Amino acid sequence: MEINFIHRQSAHCESGVTANLISHYGEQMSEAMAFGIGAGLFFAYLPFIKLNNLPMTTYRCITGGIFNRTMKELGVSVESRKFRDQELAMETLDATLARGIPVGLQTGAWWLPYFPPAYRFHFNMHNLVVYGRRGDEYLISDPVFPEPVVCNRIDLMKARFAKGTLAPKGKMYYLTRVPDRMDLQPAIRNGIRAVTKVMLKTPLPIIGVRGMRFLAGRMELWPRNLGEKKALLCLGQQVRMQEEIGTGGAGFRFIYAAFLQEAAILLQDDRLKEMSSKMTAVGDVWREFAVVAARMCKGRAGENESFTLPANILRECAADEESLYRELAVIVSQ
Amino acid sequence: MKEKDVPQDVGIAEGIKEVCYAVDDEGRYHLVPSAGWEPKNIANDQAWELLDQQLDAVRQRVLAGELSLLAFHMAKNQMDLALLTQYSGLFRWRIRRHLRPEVFSNLKKPLLELYAALFKTSVDELTDINKIRNFHFRTPTKELKV
Numbered sequence: 273m274e275i276n277f278i279h280r281q282s283a284h285c286e287s288g289v290t291a292n293l294i295s296h297y298g299e300q301m302s303e304a305m306a307f308g309i310g311a312g313l314f315f316a317y318l319p320f321i322k323l324n325n326l327p328m329t330t331y332r333c334i335t336g337g338i339f340n341r342t343m344k345e346l347g348v349s350v351e352s353r354k355f356r357d358q359e360l361a362m363e364t365l366d367a368t369l370a371r372g373i374p375v376g377l378q379t380g381a382w383w384l385p386y387f388p389p390a391y392r393f394h395f396n397m398h399n400l401v402v403y404g405r406r407g408d409e410y411l412i413s414d415p416v417f418p419e420p421v422v423c424n425r426i427d428l429m430k431a432r433f434a435k436g437t438l439a440p441k442g443k444m445y446y447l448t449r450v451p452d453r454m455d456l457q458p459a460i461r462n463g464i465r466a467v468t469k470v471m472l473k474t475p476l477p478i479i480g481v482r483g484m485r486f487l488a489g490r491m492e493l494w495p496r497n498l499g500e501k502k503a504l505l506c507l508g509q510q511v512r513m514q515e516e517i518g519t520g521g522a523g524f525r526f527i528y529a530a531f532l533q534e535a536a537i538l539l540q541d542d543r544l545k546e547m548s549s550k551m552t553a554v555g556d557v558w559r560e561f562a563v564v565a566a567r568m569c570k571g572r573a574g575e576n577e578s579f580t581l582p583a584n585i586l587r588e589c590a591a592d593e594e595s596l597y598r599e600l601a602v603i604v605s606q
Numbered sequence: 607m608k609e610k611d612v613p614q615d616v617g618i619a620e621g622i623k624e625v626c627y628a629v630d631d632e633g634r635y636h637l638v639p640s641a642g643w644e645p646k647n648i649a650n651d652q653a654w655e656l657l658d659q660q661l662d663a664v665r666q667r668v669l670a671g672e673l674s675l676l677a678f679h680m681a682k683n684q685m686d687l688a689l690l691t692q693y694s695g696l697f698r699w700r701i702r703r704h705l706r707p708e709v710f711s712n713l714k715k716p717l718l719e720l721y722a723a724l725f726k727t728s729v730d731e732l733t734d735i736n737k738i739r740n741f742h743f744r745t746p747t748k749e750l751k752v
Contacts, residue, residue: 281637282625283626283627389744416624435692439692504652509653512650515649521607521628521640527627530635548635559607
């Protein structure tokens with residue numbers, strides 16, 4: 273039993289699943305478009321959430337946010353369920369597949385056998401689409417992999433019921449009704465507006481543009497407060513959060529630039545094209561941050577390199593992004 | 607980032623390419639496969655090295671008879687007491703007891719099988735102290751340059 277589902281590799285799992293599921297029912301949608309309408313771009317420095325005992329930074333919105341927002345904006349109806357009973361969860365998956373419906377799942381990456389060992393972390397927010405079953409093997413479109421993959425029933429069940437932070441609890445979701453014509457223009461405007469608002473106006477110092485500056489300030493204090501060794505670990509963690517599989521480069525800034533480029537065409541507004549180029553330039557500055565930070569981690573820093581150097585690059589990102597969001601806010605308000 | 611600048615520095619992904627967004631000469635965006643990027647590889651190596659150091663610290667305590675093999679397998683599987691409690695369905699105090707070598711060596715088969723299944727290993731592997739001596743998370747990637 274196999275649904276004719278087109279697998280397209282994406283940078284990020286959630287925007288990839290969102291775009292691939294919508295594309296299955298008609299209009300082709302790119303990952304970047306789903307990411308933009310879903311207002312995925314974000315920044316938050318969350319020192320009180322620890323990952324491997326190191327502070328966490330995120331460049332994207334809360335998990336599930338991109339999917340939910342995109343579906344709501346485009347008027348797509350979604351059925352979503354969680355389960356207690358593991359067998360029932362698998363039977364419901366089978367029954368839904370039998371109706372010819374591709375099913376999205378939230379899974380724990382730890383249990384997915386096709387992940388390379390070095391990527392096996394207890395990470396519970398990995399999204400994928402199941403589009404068929406052959407005996408005990410499920411056919412899976414995992415958006416961050418180049419080709420479709422397979423996973424046997426036992427492993428998939430374990431992945432769906434992974435434990436720990438944000439446990440998926442067997443969560444599955446599928447589209448029930450997709451409008452014949454989707455009105456992208458207002459959805460794009462709303463998506464951009466949401467991003468500018470959260471990046472500029474969140475009244476918390478650790479979120480948005482202010483969050484970048486806050487992180488820059490903290491970064492300069494790391495060596496004194498945490499010691500050189502831990503400070504370098506924190507710096508390395510920044511690089512991983514920013515560049516690790518799923519961001520498309522530069523902490524989602526390049527995906528967002530790709531979205532702005534598509535938006536410029538759909539809204540017939542050349543200013544958005546210009547914004548896209550500016551966002552690309554900001555992304556390049558983020559990449560520069562990663563290069564400098566990694567050099568420091570590797571112990572290759574020159575004598576004059578202190579944590580002020582990467583911190584100042586972050587401040588540059590903050591300044592560039594701030595003016596960019598202000599311009600964007602004006603463009604979409606008209 | 608330009609299309610031609612998309613890095614292809616093979617690292618922990620072991621040849622599996624991920625997607626990067628990059629622009630062509632006309633400034634148009636494309637999805638370009640990337641094998642990895644050195645700064646990222648360095649950061650990943652750093653993270654795995656830390657995990658390996660932590661694992662080694664546990665190993666020393668196990669070999670010294672301070673902790674049971676269970677402690678090693680927990681570290682190897684990146685599970686802390688809270689996570690193992692959730693997965694096993696056992697009481698936390700019970701697992702903590704099993705961290706004592708003299709308790710662990712007397713565990714009955716069903717419990718050992720439960721742990722072995724959670725750690726995706728066999729009871730023999732789980733209880734053989736010689737198997738832990740040479741385990742490392744990963745050999746660091748070849749000397750990287752930035």
